[in-house]
Amino acid sequence: MNVEKLVEIYYAVNEFLIKFMPYMEKQLLTNSKRKPTRTCSLTLSEIMTVLIAFHVIGFRNFKSYYIHLQQFHSSKFGKLVSYNRFIELIQRTLVPLYCFTQSLSKTKTGCYFMDATAIKVCHVKRAYTHRVFKSIATKGKTSTGWFFGLKLHLIVNDLGEIMNFQLTTGKTNDRLPVENLCKHFMGKMFADKGYISKDLFEKLIEKGAELITQIRKNMKNAFMPLWDKLMLRKRSIIETIIDQLKNISQIEHSRHRSIPNFLVNLIAGITAYALKEKKPSITNIYMTGSQYV
Structure with missing residues (x-):
């Protein structure tokens, strides 16, 4: 795996989320009756990096790819959760990931x-x-x-x-x-x-x-x-x-x-x-x- 590419993706995602997440949190509806009690050991930036990198490095199966990360690249992340837990976390990235994609530079050539x-x-x-x-x-x-x-x-x-x-x-x-x-x-x-x-x-x-x-x-x-x-x-x-x-x-x-x-x-x-x-x-x-x- 190209570690430099992994770092490059993480940096781009993290820089975007620093500016985007405060805005997104203001738009969300609050529910005072239910408050989250479980914190994730992976940050949103890390989850999105894992998802994007899968499409870059050439693995054909996401489970094999994630196990590979756990075995050889776990030190590059805070703490990789289990595969089943990661699948549950994927849904959290839908809106930020779409907005990140739309924010990437595009040239209007005509x-x-x-x-x-x-x-x-x-x-x-x-x-x-x-x-x-x-x-x-x-x-x-x-x-x-x-x-x-x-x-x-x-x-x-x-x-x-x-x-x-x-x-x-x-x-x-x-x-x-x-x-x-x-x-x-x-x-x-x-x-x-x-x-x-x-x-x-x-x-x-x-x-x-x-x-x-x-x-x-x-x-x-x-x-x-x-x-x-x-x-x-x-x-x-x-x-x-x-x-x-x-x-x-x-x-x-x-x-x-x-x-x-x-x-x-x-x-x-x-x-x-x-x-x-x-x-x-x-x-x-x-x-x-x-x-x-």
Whole structure:
């Protein structure tokens, strides 16, 4: 395990929580009848560090990873609790972890790529007997076929940074979350044919964002600047990022036993990717004035 990376993650998380937790505690509703009597030997910073580091160091199973920490790296933490107790503590990190992910620096380049990917929670044939995600998962269809689960919608820039993300049910139309994803960004949004919509195009134009997609076979060919055509061919960048999230950060697997822990695993995987020094990117892009060339 790269100890330097572990320290780097802890430092970033701890610096954020020092500023964030006082604000969060002010927003929480107090209950004078019940006061906590049990204190945890692990700090919130340490718990979040353990969760994020799992998606960095390459373990495929969280239990094996945690046992490895107990055996070889326990001195780097205050006092590691048992595995079962740690699983109970994971839910505490959901809100702070999400806010930490959103606080990470992102560059508004004006060149963005959008896509959605299926997050399968079980095989589609077992959908009727699945119980953990019964309240939120639905059947959906992608270009690869039917699935049962959720959809992760992403918007990334040409530097490979994840600008925003949103989780929806599996049957949600890819175009539905676009306005919310793009509300803080201006520039060109490149997407596949599934995002073609005149109404959506007009709504985004009003907000300073231009939706650019490929055309379907039955549509008339329209004039498009050369740079836009070149960028449409570079859409593979977001597919590469999704591949890394699924196969390296392991945001998709069917072993979850609770929805909050699933959400923490997903956000921790996205956070681990965001903290990477080397990301997929598109080179030789620059702007003169307000026009890309």
